[in-house]
């Protein structure tokens with residue numbers, strides 16, 4: 673998948689010739705709600721024979737608008753890009769979210785980031801907002817599209833157990849350590865991608881440096897599956913309040929310490945902090 677970084681204001685030379693169908697949103701986690709949206713966008717792109725693109729933002733708007741520091745992510749950008757590609761996205765626009773971009777009125781976003789980028793169909797969820805003070809919504813987008821050369825498709829709310837599936841909900845499930853519930857929201861277990869810290873790993877006990885600011889479950893003992901690209905091993909992740917210190921994974925086999933990346937999938941919480949520190 674091609675990744676195109678966009679910074680505001682856009683350079684005119686960026687206007688792509690090829691037309692595309694664009695899914696827009698932050699998409700942290702690429703959960704089942706996001707997946708419905710991307711699958712619908714893919715159906716349209718296939719029908720119309722256009723490229724399927726996604727547009728996301730970096731960092732999260734709250735880091736800029738609410739000056740939130742140390743925000744944690746379900747999918748830091750590289751993991752999000754990989755997951756979007758897996759669902760068929762061929763191109764990803766990553767707009768650097770800064771104060772200048774945040775101040776853009778909704779109408780200007782439509783002109784500069786939808787029409788100028790040659791987007792023929794914008795696919796968003798029912799609660800999508802955009803533009804200065806988040807004043808633009810799906811109704812506004814649809815109204816504007818009537819006089820402009822693009823269509824809008826709005827995806828209905830995807831729920832689980834009557835609640836909207838959202839990144840916020842998923843984060844609280846993971847924070848609480850209820851990792852066995854994650855597949856109901858995400859379609860798979862929660863996954864953290866990291867590098868093996870070779871200096872601090874010994875045999876079957878490995879230390880991992882996550883790639884990006886991943887949200888981690890609360891401290892405790894977790895059953896995990898560790899994949900090194902070739903093999904899947906079962907393991908136990910002893911997660912302490914700070915991953916840099918005592919946290920370690922004991923795997924039931926030897927992992928090649930020189931593999932570039934490993935994936936850790938959290939399957940079950942075995943016990944909470946009291947047990948690991950005792």
Ligand SMILES: Cc1cc2nc3c(=O)[nH]c(=O)nc-3n(C[C@H](O)[C@H](O)[C@H](O)COP(=O)(O)O)c2cc1C
Nearest residue numbers: 697698733773774776781800801802803804805806
């Ligand atoms: C051009 C633009 C300007 C934005 N300005 C603001 C803003 O001033 N305040 C705000 O809370 N969010 C702002 N946002 C963020 C959106 O409200 C929204 O979070 C973002 O488009 C991602 O959509 P999603 O949360 O539905 O994924 C802006 C988004 C865009 C595209």
Ligand SMILES: Nc1ncnc2c1ncn2[C@@H]1O[C@H](COP(=O)(O)OP(=O)(O)O)[C@@H](O)[C@H]1O
Nearest residue numbers: 697698699705796797799800829830837838839
């Ligand atoms: N449960 C859902 N059902 C349908 N669309 C959704 C759902 N969750 C998010 N979306 C849509 O996906 C896009 C990205 O949303 P985002 O704000 O990143 O997700 P979340 O609400 O999970 O934080 C938006 O267009 C949003 O409306």
